[in-house]
Amino acid sequence: MNFNPAKINRVLSELPTHIVVIGFCVLWLLPAIGLLVASFRPFQVIDDSGWWTVLAPPKGATEYQSSCASCHGKDGRAIAAADLTDPAVVKQYPRSLQLMAMLRTDVNGRPHTGDIPVPKVRAAAAIATYLKRISNIENPPRFTISNYQDALVGYRGKRTYTEDCAAGTQPLDLHCNTGDLLNPRGMGRAFLNTLGVTIPATILPLLLAAFAAYAFSWLHFRGRMALFALLVGLQVVPLQMTLVPISRLYAQLGLNGTFLGVWLFHTGFGLPYAIYLMRNFLGSLPTEVFESAYLDGASHWTVFYRLALPLSLPALASLAIFQFLWVWNDLLVALVFLGGKNPVLTYQISNMVTSLGAGWHLLTAAAFISMLLPMLIFLGLQRFFVRGLLAGSVKG
Ligand code: HEC
CATH class of the missing domain: 1.20.5 (Single alpha-helices involved in coiled-coils or other helix-helix interfaces)
Structure with missing residues (x-):
């Protein structure tokens, strides 16, 4: 050393x-x-x-070992007349109530559990669950993918999608084939809808902002600064203020409930900040490079395409991440302009929260389904993300 x-x-x-x-x-x-x-x-x-x-012994195992195992054995098979792994025996005691009543009755003139006290309600309930497990009446696996299946196809019922399909008792809107993934109530369909909303609503404002930022930086037209100042000011307009006028406009144009309407809305609200950031970035690039390109006779289109776009890639990437995340997680706009017609992920999740207060196992899977893509993008473009956070605050 x-x-x-x-x-x-x-x-x-x-x-x-x-x-x-x-x-x-x-x-x-x-x-x-x-x-x-x-x-x-x-x-x-x-x-x-x-x-x-998850890795601890199953519910009721410790209670069983301390109150019952001394006679019935560790595995429940020690007394042949009362094999606790036999579903026919256990079925008679589905809950703590029946189990405790039975344990209080004497066996051969002696208390059933001998010197051991009869378990209290809580412990008895745990033991009842444990007996169901060892007798295979209800033996859930440690891990399952059924939450994901159920969330993707939009299953709502007392069991799981696979179980209901095997028994032929699935809800009417499900058919037990891959077509169920497109069930309007499911997260599978909502995932596609969200992609359909998010991708154009990210690309469109970025493209327009790049054009506009180029114009603000390198085209010398009258009123340029005034227009730019107006754009900066537009950033403070709250989205909610425009919901009523725009939804009335959309109703006249027939855009309510369409993807196009949402794309336009997100584009409109993404543009001011996107243009502002892009212009600041383009403005901080070395002027000489652009001027020598113009001197060599390059057209605006060539300079934009060959110089401005490649050089502003870091800014574009970080903008893309932010716009993508914003639209992906948006509920308000999707709810107002798409509603239940083309439900997106956030809409389905909010539906689940309200209607499935007790069924939150689906919510866990649904949350992960909706987190997956943002997380992958975040991890993949982390480099740009950090730069994006710093964009505008430091130079160089
Ligand atoms: C002191 C010993 C002893 C203990 C402790 C004991 N049992 Fe038993 N248990 C027996 C015997 C003996 C029988 C068989 C009775 C018979 O022959 O019908 C029995 C029978 C049963 C049966 C079958 C009843 C039926 O309907 O046939 C169940 C269920 C059962 N026990 C559950 C339990 C549970 C649960 C516990 C723990 C809380 C427990 N026992 C603790 C001795 C015991």
Whole structure:
């Protein structure tokens, strides 16, 4: 080992920063991992045990071992006359009530559980669940993908989509084939709708902003600064203020409930900031490069296409990320202009929250489905994201 005091000093002085950074990572990762784990747990267990218990023994196992295992054995098969792995025996005691009544009756003139006290309601309920598990009446797997299936096809019922389909008791709007992925109530269809809204609503404002920013930087027309000042001012117009006039306009044009209407709306509200940021970025590029291009006889189109666009790629990328995330997570605009006609992810999720208060196992999966693409984009374009946060605040 090679001791280098300067090195040790440096490591020690960086330690607090590292601890803080790791702390933030954990703070962010822990709920995300919890949500992910919960989304893979079957609905039978998700309500009464936290995601961190996934690897713990199943519910009721400890209560069973302490009150019943001494006679019935660890696996429940020790007494041949009362095999607790036999569904026919266990079916008679579906809940704590029946189980406790039976445990209070004497066996051969002696208390059933002998010297061990009869378990209290809570423990008895846990034991009843455990008995159902070992007798295979209800033996949910530790992990399942059924939450994702159910959320994607928009299944709403007491069991799972696969179980209902196997029994032929699926809801009327489902057909148990891949066509169910396009069920209007499902997240699968909503995912496609969201993509259909988000991609044009990201590309359109970016393209227009790039053109406009170029014009503001390199075309010398009258009233340029006044127009730019107006654009900067437009950034403060609250979106809600325009909902009524625009929805009336859309009603006249027949754009309500169409993707085109939403694209135009997001484009309109994305443009002021996009133009502002792009212009500032283009304006900070070295003037000489552009001027020498003009001197060489390059047209505006060539300069835009060959110089301005490639040079402003970092700004375009960070704008793209922000606009994409904004539109992807938007509920208000999608709700007002698309509504239930072409439901997007946020709309479906808000529907689930209100109508499935008790069925939140679907919500965990739905949340992850809607997080997936933004997370991939964020991880893939992280470099640009950080630059985007700093855009305009530092030069060079
Ligand atoms: C002191 C020993 C003892 C303990 C402790 C005990 N049992 Fe039993 N249990 C028996 C015996 C013996 C029988 C068989 C009775 C018979 O022959 O009908 C039995 C029968 C049963 C049966 C079958 C009843 C039927 O309808 O046939 C169930 C269910 C059962 N026990 C559940 C439990 C549970 C749950 C616990 C723990 C809370 C428990 N027992 C604790 C001795 C015990």
